[in-house]
Amino acid sequence: MACLYTRIRVPWSTTTVPDNCHIYCIITCKYSTLRTLYTTDPEPNMNDFSSAYYLTSAKRFDQCPPDLGSEVAFAGRSNAGKSSALNVITDTTGLARTSKTPGRTQMINFFALDEAHRLVDLPGYGYAKVPKKIKVEWQKELGKYLEKRASLRGLILLMDVRHPLKEFDCEMLDWAHSVELPVHVLLTKADKLSNGPAGASLQKVLEAIYESYPLCSAQLFSSLKKQGVKQARQVLSDWLYD
Numbered sequence: 127m128a129c130l131y132t133r134i135r136v137p138w139s140t141t142t143v144p145d146n147c148h149i150y151c152i153i154t155c156k157y158s159t160l161r162t163l164y165t166t167d168p169e170p171n172m173n174d175f176s177s178a179y180y181l182t183s184a185k186r187f188d189q190c191p192p193d194l195g196s197e198v199a200f201a202g203r204s205n206a207g208k209s210s211a212l213n214v215i216t217d218t219t220g221l222a223r224t225s226k227t228p229g230r231t232q233m234i235n236f237f238a239l240d241e242a243h244r245l246v247d248l249p250g251y252g253y254a255k256v257p258k259k260i261k262v263e264w265q266k267e268l269g270k271y272l273e274k275r276a277s278l279r280g281l282i283l284l285m286d287v288r289h290p291l292k293e294f295d296c297e298m299l300d301w302a303h304s305v306e307l308p309v310h311v312l313l314t315k316a317d318k319l320s321n322g323p324a325g326a327s328l329q330k331v332l333e334a335i336y337e338s339y340p341l342c343s344a345q346l347f348s349s350l351k352k353q354g355v356k357q358a359r360q361v362l363s364d365w366l367y368d
Contacts, residue, residue, distance in 0.1 A: 173363050178216040178245060181236040187270035190234060193277050195242030196366045201268075202284030203294055204250030207314040210349035211284060212237070212247060215358055222247050232264070234271060243366045244277075251294055272301055280308040280365040282358070287313035287327045287346065291334055299339050310361045311335075311344035317351045 184190045202208045209222035221237060235247040248271070249264045272278070281302050285295050290313060302309045311331060316324045328346055335342045343361075347354040 173239070173359075173367055175215055175239065175245075175359060175362070176217045178218055178221055178237045178239050180221065181238040181244065183233040183235045185233050185267075187234075187267050187274065190271070190275070191236055191244075193275060195244065195277055196279045197236075197244035197246050197275075197277050198280050198282060198362055198365050199246040199248050199271070199278060200282045200284065201248040201298055202250065202314075203286070203292060206250075206284040206286050207349055208247065208250060208284050211282075211312060211314060211347065211358075212245065214349045214352060214355055215362070216245070232260070234267070239366070245362075246278075269301070272307065273305055278307065280310065280361070282312060282362075283309050284312045284314050284347075285331070287316050287319060287324055290327060290331050299335070299342060303339050303341070306341065308365065309339065309342040310358070311342065312347040312354070312358060313344060314347050314349065316346040316353055317348040 182191055200208050200212055212222040213219055216237070222235070232249055234249065237245045237247070239245065248268060251261065251264060251268075272281070281298070283295065283298055283302075285291065290311075299309060313324075313328055313331065319327070324346055328344060331344045335344065345354050345357050347358060
């Protein structure tokens with residue numbers, strides 16, 4: 127049975143959900159606390175992402191590789207830790223370029239897992255110190271990619287757990303919702319907060335997306351501590367290989 131990530135209220139002050147747990151939820155009513163059952167799967171059905179390698183980059187949508195197979199895109203503000211997340215999820219140091227200066231990803235970068243499956247690193251947005259004209263071009267090409275890319279199966283949207291749901295984040299959620307594209311939110315840098323505040327931030331995001339974005343889910347994530355990596359890989363596997 128596939129792992130489900132959905133809107134939940136978890137008693138974060140009393141328990142921590144291990145990486146190898148699946149969460150099954152029963153929704154009782156809109157405002158009630160959801161009853162949860164944690165079941166451990168010691169051997170989750172996930173594909174090997176360490177085979178990822180750089181394929182190509184595209185400055186414009188018409189430069190993207192052939193629109194065949196399946197791919198999942200990663201998007202987020204320029205300081206959300208997108209490149210670090212890609213490197214940790216694929217267990218490949220240096221796959222996606224990391225920098226102390228946010229906003230260095232200025233093209234659509236494609237990484238192949240095999241001939242038919244890809245991960246895509248979209249340009250960071252919001253914090254990058256680049257001319258406004260370039261930001262407008264990024265946004266235009268990003269819109270074309272999200273709306274027209276037939277092989278796109280889902281969007282991993284990264285938000286800093288300390289500052290979620292900024293204007294760009296909401297724009298991306300609206301964009302994905304308009305084309306009925308599934309979104310999984312990674313609340314990154316979870317190691318910067320203790321369990322209580324981190325869980326509260328997750329709860330805030332889950333409540334915000336409850337009605338407006340039915341195809342959206344969320345989890346805590348830390349590239350430094352490798353927290354939530356298995357859950358993220360499971361979502362990717364479900365989208366890419368199902």
